[in-house]
Amino acid sequence: MKKTTNIALATAVTGLIALAGTTLTTTTAVAAEEKEKCYGVVKAGKNDCATKTSSCAGTSKTDGQKDAFVMVPKGLCDRLVGSSKEAK
The missing domain is CATH 1.20.5 (Single alpha-helices involved in coiled-coils or other helix-helix interfaces)
Incomplete structure (x- = not known):
């Protein structure tokens, strides 16, 4: 047993x-x-990828840089003040 x-x-x-x-x-x-790019809400140096003015992730120069994005859960970007789903 x-x-x-x-x-x-x-x-x-x-x-x-x-x-x-x-x-x-x-x-x-x-x-x-279920993630999407959210532009314009990233803190300086916290972006996920290259931008028009910086060469790689983590190199955005200013808070809320319009061409820097961070990946967020789908639907969250629409709720964040100053956010956009497209680079400006």
Whole structure:
């Protein structure tokens, strides 16, 4: 009976690990699809990518720089003061 219990426990743990891996993969894929660029709300030096006036991420010069963006959850950009979905 002890061997049966160990096999059942090992099977249950393996199943939970597989389920957690599947959930993590699915969550990551969904999260990546539900983001959008939000321009004009980034703090200086916190932008996600290059702009017209800076060469790479983290190099925006001023707070609220109109051509600097940050990735936010879809729908949030519309709620932020001074934000835009397009560079200006």
